[in-house]
Amino acid sequence: MATNSKDYDFRQIEAHWQSFWEKNQSFKAVADPTRPKYYILDMFPYPSGAGLHLGHCENYAITDIMARYQRARGRNVLYPIGWDAFGLPTENYAVKTGRHPADVTRENVATFRRQLKSFGVSYDFGREVDTTDPKYFRWTQWIWLQLFKRGLAYVEEKPVWWCPALGTVLANEEIIDGKSEVGKHPVERRPLRQWVLRITAYADRLLAGLPALDWPDSTKRMQAAWIGRSEGSEVEFDLEGHPGLRLKVFTTRVDTLFGATYMVVAPEHALVPQLTLPAQKPAVAAYIRTAAGKSDLERTDLAKGKSGVFTGAYAINPVNGARLPVWVADYVLASYGTGAIMAVPAHDERDFEFAQEYKLPVIQVIAPKDGQPVELPFCTKGTEVRLINSGDCTGLTPPKAKEQLDRRFEGEGRGRGAVQFKLRDWLFSRQRYWGEPFPIVWVSEEDYATAVRLGDGTLSTPDEAVSCVIDGVRRMALPLPESALPLRLPIVTNYQPTGTGESPLATITEWLEIWYQPASGSAVPASQPPPGADWILARRETNTMPQWAGSCWYYLRFTDPTNDTALASPEALGTWGMPDIYVGGAEHAVLHLLYARFWHMVLFDLGVVPAEEPFRRLFHQGIILGEDGEKMSKSRGNVANPDDFISSHGTDTLRLYLMFLGPLEAMKPWNPRGIEGVHRFLQKVWRECLDLEGGVNPKLADGAVDAPETLRLLHETIKKVSEDIEGLRYNTAISQMMILTNALQKAPQVSRGTMRTFLQLLAPFAPHIAEELWARLGGAASVMTAPWPVHDPARLAVTEFKLVVQVNGKHRGELLVPADITEAGAVALATANAKVAPFLAGKPVKRVVYVPRKILNLVVEVPTTGNL
């Protein structure tokens, strides 16, 4: 079964075992109710033309080691891989070359698959999924229909980030410092019709689920901050001269209401036109125009200072009747809260800055309990401060005052306690070709009503129809019947952006303008005669879904990748469930992980998945930097290519070295010289197993026995390697294996069993050499099928230990003492010790600190002589 190479010929050996695994389908995951399952997931790779880089290798080595370990532990492991293949780079490449993105994708995937196999990763390639495969995106579209049906998808004409250079709309997260993340092009605002998902409806649950997750704390904190839950109050202010009209604000400091000296509304606030006095109209209009033209970067640039303009209107403070001038200023965001605030400059830094700029009054209403004067703005709240100058609230603590005011306003129908979130709804469309088409058509109101009536509940229509105005006509979004999925992309010959903001799909008239049969979802071009009476004129949606869509649920598909009646069967979901561990970069801490949790919760509510949270345990591997300590990038020329190392040192060496570099979660620089060290380690393992002719090393002869120290070290190593794999501390597991190897090398003889046990420990990390040596030492079948060794606690027992003796906390000597020595016995030995005694001479021992098995610290009087 093994090769016959005399020396460590890793090229031959690695190829041999890779084909062995392939032939034996060693990694095929088959449901098996007799064994506990273990589902290991990598973050979904985008198959770029550049191929696998070291970051991928790090990620996949981590999970592969876990997968091989869990298999050896008897778990039924599901360890799949697939391709998040929609997306901009491929489309951009197609634009440049005129080739179909699907062809480009196929080639890139083939490269990735070949590289992964040469890396020796134990994926079940039989379960590959590809987001661009209609069999897959059929279910992406299906999930979207469920969101649509539940009223979680809607259309809005909204100003979005438009990048002229890319010819596309970008999401906020794709813009870094006011430039496109891809290519660093300038961006501008442009209103376009967009699909939006109502993720805010799940804000509370997305936040509430976080604490129970076994995720890095920093990631949980980032998600919590992104969701941004904030408790406060809503208060409605009457407006002078506008009976019946009220201005509603959200504030977290309703307790400072007596200190409000003006109001601010966002430039986009709906009441601005109504409130602005004729004399102020030109100034306000000019201000709003300027604000609209500003980029988010300019608007949020804190260094620029605050600007605003007075509308001429006054609001009335409900607690004291004070007249509060209403200003328009862009430091108040239309998209948060009610888009309007009460300004309390004494107790808010932003309001204070604005009040200084425009000479508005500042009234202090919060003071320290002890009445000490403070510098304004004074933003402290809590129970150490009291209200002043606040009418009947004077003397209360802020929490008490909030309670009292909320209750009072609720009684008056003018306010209430309220919660706001920073989280915004999710902009879920792109004006691109290479994405999932939306499974809806736009139809007239009459046709919509008829279709819904005849559909009799079979269509996934929401309670409240989604509509928009296209070319001046009101159109309704009519979902395709589920039986008509997938809705495929039409073949186009030109992938260029239209430049109007619409996707290239808008130029395919034959596909776009159709006669449509609502019951079947069938379509023919509108240029032809209608096939029947129940066919209606319709227009397709030209937006496509963003890349996030396919990656929101792929982990479910892996459990049942070829199912064509459901996204996955309940049985498959029952067998494999959710990933037991999910490994990928921290750059996805917020968006991908939040979006996927959102979809998952919706699917949970639908009864499709059995758990509310998709990813119970999450791990982020650290970034591998270039040799220069900078991020690897082509422009810096510091990119290390995994293929080079695989051909020069073998994949076992590369895997082992990547894992040995340092803690898996740490950011660490790549040092190509260090790879020699682990390569030498594997060479040494080879030599300890085999002689120069490739036969079994004579020191492993039948009847060879291990020294007791060797056995103890072996069991220590079993324990440490097992625990370190579980805890993802691979670097220390590897050093422990090196320590054992060094000891085996020095031992005159080693039992065959000990060596084989060691090879089992090595196998998850360096599987090819472990298989080879295991077979050459007479191991049965494959090393992977041997059950994982278990350490024997009795072997770890020691009869003696080294006791460190300190005097006044300083290391003064060490003694080899029996394991069961008493404190008195230890003190007696220590005081008699030649190294320790001089430090005790003539000084009585004041105190003895004895930590069994560790240290003995004798505390004596320190002579307090004046001179040193």
Place this chain on the structure above:
RNA sequence: GCCCGGAUGGCGGAAUUGGCAGACGCAACGGACUCAAAAUCCGUCGCCCUCUAAAGGCGUGGGGGUUCGAGUCCCCCUCCGGGCACCA
């Protein structure tokens, strides 16, 4: 500005609950083997003082503290990395 994480030999790192700082590896140096080199093996390898050694002193970014004892805990500061950034 706010919230996190980090700083240990020439280098990557170890020390998981306060108990021998520097495991393991790289680099370097000395030796063995060799005609020679590579490979391999044996050894040295934090800094200072010292002819060498013995012995000692100092030492985990800086300063202070708690403790018999601090890389580890507390307070202050510096630098590096990540995230958020007018969210009322």
